[in-house]
Structures are given as C-alpha cells and as structure tokens.
Amino acid sequence: MSDLKPIGLQLYSVREALSADFAGTVRAVADIGYVGVEPFAGMTNDLQEAASLFRELELEVLGSHIPYPDDANQAAVLETAEAFGLARVCIAFMPPARFATLDAVKRACEQLNRAGEFARANGLELGYHNHWWEYKELDGIATLDLMLSELDDQIFLQIDTYWTQVGGLDAAEALRQVGARAPLIHLKDGSLDKDDDMTALGQGRMDVPGIVAAAKSADWHIVELDRCATDMLAAVRESCEYLAQNGLARGR
Numbered sequence: 001m002s003d004l005k006p007i008g009l010q011l012y013s014v015r016e017a018l019s020a021d022f023a024g025t026v027r028a029v030a031d032i033g034y035v036g037v038e039p040f041a042g043m044t045n046d047l048q049e050a051a052s053l054f055r056e057l058e059l060e061v062l063g064s065h066i067p068y069p070d071d072a073n074q075a076a077v078l079e080t081a082e083a084f085g086l087a088r089v090c091i092a093f094m095p096p097a098r099f100a101t102l103d104a105v106k107r108a109c110e111q112l113n114r115a116g117e118f119a120r121a122n123g124l125e126l127g128y129h130n131h132w133w134e135y136k137e138l139d140g141i142a143t144l145d146l147m148l149s150e151l152d153d154q155i156f157l158q159i160d161t162y163w164t165q166v167g168g169l170d171a172a173e174a175l176r177q178v179g180a181r182a183p184l185i186h187l188k189d190g191s192l193d194k195d196d197d198m199t200a201l202g203q204g205r206m207d208v209p210g211i212v213a214a215a216k217s218a219d220w221h222i223v224e225l226d227r228c229a230t231d232m233l234a235a236v237r238e239s240c241e242y243l244a245q246n247g248l249a250r251g252r
Helices: 011-020 022-032 047-056 074-084 102-121 143-150 161-167 171-181 208-214 232-245
Strands: 007-010 036-038 064-066 088-091 125-129 156-158 184-187 220-223
Touching (some): 007 232, 022 047, 022 232, 064 074, 074 088, 088 102, 088 156, 102 125, 143 171, 161 171, 171 208, 184 208, 220 232
Parallel strands (some): 007 220, 184 220
C-alpha cells in the first residue's frame, strides 16, 4: 500500500526508561523504526537538547501532549511548541467529574474552546485526548455527539482507541463518526479491563486492522502503552513491528 500512515510513539510509554537514559532510549526508539515521536507534559529533559536529538535521529515531532494552558502553564506550552516546531498540541487529560453530567460536559467543552482560542492566537491547532470516561451516554444523549457539537470545529479529537473501547464505544465506529477531526490516533491493546496492564499491539482484544481501516483521515498512527506487564521497550518494538509487518502503517 502506498498510502500507509507513519508510525509514531507517545513517549509517555517509555517514561521510566527516559528518566534513566533519555538519549539512549530515544535512540532505541529510532532504531526500532518509529518515524516520529509525541512528547508529553512532564518530560524533565532540556527542551532544546531533546529537539536537537530528535533532529539528529530524523524523528519527526508530530505534536505534544500539554497541560491545560491556563495562566500558570501558557508560557511552558508556548516554549514546548517553539522548541519542537509544533503545529499541533493536545490536552492529555481532564478529570472524570468534568464528564459526569451533560452540563459538566458542556462546561468542559467551553473550557476546551477557550484553550483553543489561545492555541489559535499562537499559531497552534489544539486537540483533546480521551480516556475511558468521556464517551458514553448520559440521559439518552451520546457524549461524543455532544462534544462534536459543542466544541469549536477547529479543535480536533485525538481518539485513544483502546480507552474509547474500554469506555463502551466501538472504536472503529467512533473514528468513522469523527472523521477528519481525528488526525492523530492512539493505538494500544489489552484485555479491555481498565485496571489490567496493556499488551503490545496484536496481543490483546483490539481489532487493530479494523481500527486502522476506519481511521482514513488520520495522519499518524501513534503507539501508546500506559503500562505493560512485560518489558516496555520490547512491547514498543513488537507494536511497531506488528503495524509494519501487517501492512497497517509504515515505519522507517
């Protein structure tokens, strides 16, 4: 296939290895065959040194997870975007209480819209990354439908396909519904029990080929394992190999 999307890695997956040996771990990620990386808020390394290493290894920085850009965080968000030359940033988390009622969901969307205004004013596109508590049904209304209607059209949704499935939605159907508003997707695998460790792609219950087929508008397929019972770097390698060897996405 000539239209295979590149494989990225959310570096949160290897956070423990990064804290022990940042440069060595990033070099291992490049050697495995990842095309790009997605940094996360809380990385403790020097931004300029990290950016230089990514350039040296020809790892594209496809975006970054950021904290909510309130007054305390705005400068750090802009510093991250400038260091990595980003066009996209993504809020990685809002607590479950923000999605507990329809009114709470609407207020969360208002907050995200304000963050989107800040991002656009600084030349950035803003997204939101879900966990398992965002997409469900409240009072007969699908919260994904509500978010798509309440959020500014220029805010994208980074569909974490595993957490979407854990939350009760069919991940492939959610991707088809969101369409072009899901340019970056997260892929992980496991038992679909939210408390279990995750596995390398292809070793759990997720229909990864079906999900990739549904993500026609995605620019990147991003591996992210929040935790894993096996060696994380091995699982990261196996996940990249699974996507590449099965013709689902392209590595280097």
